[in-house]
Amino acid sequence: MSRVTIEDIVSMRKTEINETIMKKPLRELKREIKDLKEPPSFLRALEGNRAALIYEYKRASPSASEISLKSLSEMMELFMEFADAVSVLTERSHFNGGIEYLREASEYEIPVMMKDFLVHEYQIYQARAAGAASVLLIPEVYPDLEAGIETCRELSMEPLVECRSAIDIYRAIEAGAEVIGVNNRNLEDFTVDLERTRALAPLVPDEVILVSESGVMGPEDAEILLNYGADALLIGTAVMSSPEPRELLEEIAEVAALCKPGRKRYGGDEFFEQFA
Numbered sequence: 001m002s003r004v005t006i007e008d009i010v011s012m013r014k015t016e017i018n019e020t021i022m023k024k025p026l027r028e029l030k031r032e033i034k035d036l037k038e039p040p041s042f043l044r045a046l047e048g049n050r051a052a053l054i055y056e057y058k059r060a061s062p063s064a065s066e067i068s069l070k071s072l073s074e075m076m077e078l079f080m081e082f083a084d085a086v087s088v089l090t091e092r093s094h095f096n097g098g099i100e101y102l103r104e105a106s107e108y109e110i111p112v113m114m115k116d117f118l119v120h121e122y123q124i125y126q127a128r129a130a131g132a133a134s135v136l137l138i139p140e141v142y143p144d145l146e147a148g149i150e151t152c153r154e155l156s157m158e159p160l161v162e163c164r165s166a167i168d169i170y171r172a173i174e175a176g177a178e179v180i181g182v183n184n185r186n187l188e189d190f191t192v193d194l195e196r197t198r199a200l201a202p203l204v205p206d207e208v209i210l211v212s213e214s215g216v217m218g219p220e221d222a223e224i225l226l227n228y229g230a231d232a233l234l235i236g237t238a239v240m241s242s243p244e245p246r247e248l249l250e251e252i253a254e255v256a257a258l259c260k261p262g263r264k265r266y267g268g269d270e271f272f273e274q275f276a
């Protein structure tokens with residue numbers, strides 16, 4: 001069977017969202033949101049003076065197939081002890097996620113991010129109505145990045161703008177992003193390369209929070225990425241699939257506590273030389 005592509009997932013999400021909107025119009029979501037309390041701040045959770053850790057409730061993925069059937073409550077027990085923020089997959093067909101997990105996670109006093117392929121503004125309202133403090137925005141996938149960031153902020157949320165290239169980072173900064181993610185996993189072929197963070201980190205201004213996502217299998221990877229200049233890490237598969245997740249999170253916490261945030265900057269042709 002040919003491997004699913006990001007295009008397949010995005011086109012499926014568009015169909016699903018259009019069906020959802022027919023069943024539950026945006027005005028109903030807006031009414032629900034009016035009665036909700038503000039979510040905990042995602043931005044403040046990541047702005048601490050050491051490397052912040054975002055752990056992800058991720059039950060499956062196209063590259064790993066089934067990862068874990070551990071319950072959300074079991075994982076939240078660990079996340080509440082070790083995470084500064086939590087990410088929850090809500091895409092069902094390929095990640096076995098669901099908005100019900102997001103709703104359950106947002107009951108806890110910690111910022112929760114909707115990790116999904118957002119293709120429509122409706123999904124930003126869905127996230128807020130489920131108690132989210134953040135959503136993932138992918139520039140090539142979300143139709144209008146600047147408007148999406150503005151809608152998030154109107155709803156007391158701060159998005160994580162996921163960048164895969166220098167031009168993505170340029171666009172994200174131009175659009176006013178305050179949290180930029182670099183995904184070490186290529187969403188076209190699902191290969192992981194931690195060097196992606198090394199190459200792109202120097203392009204992210206100090207005042208923007210850089211989250212390195214994907215491919216962190218242990219404290220060694222965590223140290224590498226933090227030394228490349230990431231301010232935060234987003235980790236899913238390793239913690240979901242570990243037989244001893246507490247031990248793993250303790251080791252990563254130790255590395256995070258020792259790392260001094262800060263990014264090198266490119267001088268002259270250094271940026272281009274690495275691709276020569």
Ligand SMILES: O=P(O)(O)OC[C@@H](O)[C@@H](O)c1c[nH]c2ccccc12
Pocket residue numbers: 056058115116117136162183185213214215216234235236237238
């Ligand atoms: O399981 P990992 O390698 O720790 O990766 C977690 C997270 O970065 C990954 O799930 C992710 C990053 N960006 C995404 C966009 C859509 C779906 C999933 C993702």
